[in-house]
Amino acid sequence: xxxxxxxxxxxxxxxxxxxxxxxxxxxxxxxxxxxxxxxxxxxxxxxxxxxxxxxxxxxxxxxxxxxxxxxxxxxxxxxxxxxxxxxxxxxxxxxxxxxxxxxxxxxxxxxxxxxxxxxxxxxxxxxxxxxxxxxxxxxxxxxxxxxxxxxxxxxxxxxxxxxxxxxxxxxxxxxxxxxxxxxxxxxxxxxxxxxxxxxxxxxxxxxxxxxxxxxxxxxxxxxxxxxxxxxxxxxxxxxxxxxxxxxxxxxxxxxxxxxxxxxxxxxxxxxxxxxxxxxxxxxxxxxxxxxxxxxxxxxxxxxxxxxxxxxxxxxxxxxxxxxxxxxxxxxxxxxxxxxxxxxxxxxxxxxxxxxxxxxxxxxxxxx
Amino acid sequence: xxxxxxxxxxxxxxxxxxxxxxxxxxxxxxxxxxxxxxxxxxxxxxxxxxxxxxxxxxxxxxxxxxxxxxxxxxxxxxxxxxxxxxxxxxxxxxxxxxxxxxxxxxxxxxxxxxxxxxxxxxxxxxxxxxxxxxxxxxxxxxxxxxxxxxxxxxxxxxxxxxxxxxxxxxxxxxxxxxxxxxxxxxxxxxxxxxxxxxxxxxxxxxxxxxxxxxxxxxxxxxxxxxxxxxxxxxxxxxxxxxxxxxxxxxxxxxxxxxxxxxxxxxxxxxxxx
Numbered sequence: 001x002x003x004x005x006x007x008x009x010x011x012x013x014x015x016x017x018x019x020x021x022x023x024x025x026x027x028x029x030x031x032x033x034x035x036x037x038x039x040x041x042x043x044x045x046x047x048x049x050x051x052x053x054x055x056x057x058x059x060x061x062x063x064x065x066x067x068x069x070x071x072x073x074x075x076x077x078x079x080x081x082x083x084x085x086x087x088x089x090x091x092x093x094x095x096x097x098x099x100x101x102x103x104x105x106x107x108x109x110x111x112x113x114x115x116x117x118x119x120x121x122x123x124x125x126x127x128x129x130x131x132x133x134x135x136x137x138x139x140x141x142x143x144x145x146x147x148x149x150x151x152x153x154x155x156x157x158x159x160x161x162x163x164x165x166x167x168x169x170x171x172x173x174x175x176x177x178x179x180x181x182x183x184x185x186x187x188x189x190x191x192x193x194x195x196x197x198x199x200x201x202x203x204x205x206x207x208x209x210x211x212x213x214x215x216x217x218x219x220x221x222x223x224x225x226x227x228x229x230x231x232x233x234x235x236x237x238x239x240x241x242x243x244x245x246x247x248x249x250x251x252x253x254x255x256x257x258x259x260x261x262x263x264x265x266x267x268x269x270x271x272x273x274x275x276x277x278x279x280x281x282x283x284x285x286x287x288x289x290x291x292x293x294x295x296x297x298x299x300x301x302x303x304x305x306x307x308x309x310x311x312x313x314x315x316x317x318x319x320x321x322x323x324x325x326x327x328x329x330x331x332x333x334x335x336x337x338x339x340x341x342x343x344x345x346x347x348x349x350x351x352x353x354x355x356x357x358x359x360x361x362x363x364x365x366x367x
Numbered sequence: 368x369x370x371x372x373x374x375x376x377x378x379x380x381x382x383x384x385x386x387x388x389x390x391x392x393x394x395x396x397x398x399x400x401x402x403x404x405x406x407x408x409x410x411x412x413x414x415x416x417x418x419x420x421x422x423x424x425x426x427x428x429x430x431x432x433x434x435x436x437x438x439x440x441x442x443x444x445x446x447x448x449x450x451x452x453x454x455x456x457x458x459x460x461x462x463x464x465x466x467x468x469x470x471x472x473x474x475x476x477x478x479x480x481x482x483x484x485x486x487x488x489x490x491x492x493x494x495x496x497x498x499x500x501x502x503x504x505x506x507x508x509x510x511x512x513x514x515x516x517x518x519x520x521x522x523x524x525x526x527x528x529x530x531x532x533x534x535x536x537x538x539x540x541x542x543x544x545x546x547x548x549x550x551x552x553x554x555x556x557x558x559x560x561x562x563x564x565x566x567x568x569x570x571x572x573x574x575x576x577x578x579x580x581x582x583x584x585x586x587x588x589x590x591x592x593x594x595x596x597x598x599x600x601x602x603x604x605x606x607x608x609x610x611x612x613x614x615x616x617x618x619x620x621x622x623x624x625x626x627x628x629x630x631x632x633x634x635x636x637x638x639x640x
Contacts, residue, residue: 048541050537050540050541069540070537070540070541071540071541071543071544071545072543074543075541076541077537077538077541079534079537079538081534083534083535083537083538084535084538085535085538085539085552085553086531086535086557087556087557096539096542096544096552097542097543100539100542100543100544100545100548100552101543145538148538148542149541149542151542152542152543
């Protein structure tokens with residue numbers, strides 16, 4: 001159980017963390033997700049004891065460790081660029097945490113060797129114990145770093161952008177592998193990432209951060225399907241953002257219009273509408289509904305087609321199944337009509353469109 | 368018209384120029400040193416080195432270097448460690464101060480020490496009253512040599528340590544290592560070849576320094592004459608073989624230092640982790 005209570009951190013005038021509180025349940029794998037400068041790495045380093053918070057408390061398994069140094073916290077840390085000891089072999093790297101223990105707690109040579117080999121087997125690097133880091137690939141270095149962090153039997157495992165420096169293929173493999181390893185060991189873990197796909201795929205719970213604050217905490221599905229703030233909406237997945245005006249239960253946005261029954265009977269109010277690309281429906285140019293738009297670019301990805309549209313001087317992105325795109329004869333320069341199936345509103349009066357609006361006369365995809 | 372192939376001549380001319388200059392200004396003087404040293408045969412060379420004044424100069428030079436180097440090593444390591452691994456107010460001032468001896472003429476450095484410790488200097492009367500000899504004796508020569516050679520180790524280590532960053536130290540800390548252990552097991556091994564290269568460079572300079580030492584040595588024959596000064600003395604006395612025999616030792620030292628340094632720099636892993 002980890003608890004961060006009201007953590008504040010500034011660097012000069014720059015506020016890195018602004019009253020952040022968070023708790024992580026035992027055995028949970030949590031992702032700190034945010035753009036650079038959101039404070040996620042600072043939060044991780046405060047948890048590790050590598051940075052001190054200006055105010056607030058850090059509790060580990062109920063005990064207050066705020067005043068404990070990084071050395072005393074018994075927390076495993078995997079660095080973004082691995083930080084392997086460059087002049088030591090893989091074996092010595094992994095054994096380091098055991099060999100630097102005070103004499104009374106230090107295991108014997110044979111026991112250390114046994115534990116190091118066990119860890120290397122676990123990260124599938126048994127044959128490489130005698131190599132030095134410069135002779136390893138990026139993925140192998142990352143696994144050595146992980147084995148080294150696990151050697152001290154940490155109460156908590158922290159990973160800073162663990163896959164950031166790897167190429168796409170290795171990253172995907174390592175991601176799955178880390179998830180499996182975590183499930184086997186049942187260790188509490190926190191990792192930092194700026195890659196939403198990574199966070200959604202690997203973590204049990206995602207903490208979205210922006211400008212030193214937590215925007216939303218939730219399961220990957222909650223975060224993706226019910227973003228709590230405009231920031232989360234934009235940061236997770238593609239989304240079209242439009243200025244909008246709501247009046248008498250109807251939303252108007254750049255030529256598009258939509259019923260907003262949840263907002264009936266209130267005066268006129270402005271704000272922003274968020275529409276996912278797959279919630280933009282494309283209709284033939286001669287259709288009666290929707291707003292006229294021009295296709296500026298079409299790209300294919302697997303079974304989906306992605307169309308970039310120009311609508312009243314704005315660029316919108318729509319996503320639709322390929323057969324449907326072919327039926328519409330989508331290509332650059334083609335005229336279409338477009339209407340939203342649903343949208344989410346964040347208005348200046350604070351209303352955040354809890355019930356997504358539904359287009360009038362929506363007949364499904366078969367038009 | 369088809370574009371003509373660029374003529375090879377400008378290229379060849381430039382290479383030729385570089386080679387000629389290299390031979391004229393570097394190789395030829397070096398060869399002259401050895402040629403003049405052996406002008407009257409190996410026996411004369413041996414005899415010149417066995418001259419009591421020459422032997423005393425060699426001994427003094429080795430003594431000064433032996434006293435200066437440990438201090439240089441410790442200071443350079445500590446200064447580089449502080450500058451490269453930590454942020455503190457006045458850091459840029461420290462870096463500037465480390466470079467100061469490089470930017471001051473060695474003769475001026477010698478003069479400063481003369482003004483500080485000489486009989487007419489600030490500390491002179493105080494030292495004289497206690498019968499402590501600094502100027503025109505070993506302590507003065509060690510002090511000025513120290514001043515002149517101070518930057519070498521730090522200069523070699525700062526860029527290396529800055530490039531290596533502090534992540535490995537942080538990793539060791541997370542694994543439970545104490546500050547002392549981190550220094551001995553991580554920081555020092557990571558810079559060991561660079562440290563050795565810096566010590567070699569500062570050694571070559573310590574043994575070869577002329578101007579600064581000349582200001583404070585007093586030129587007492589067989590007592591406060593280092594190698595470079597003895598070379599000058601022999602030369603002024605028209606003892607060419609003696610001068611060049613000693614000069615050949617210094618030239619050899621310089622060559623070995625350069626070879627060793629380039630070998631060491633190849634061994635330093637710039638990015639292992």
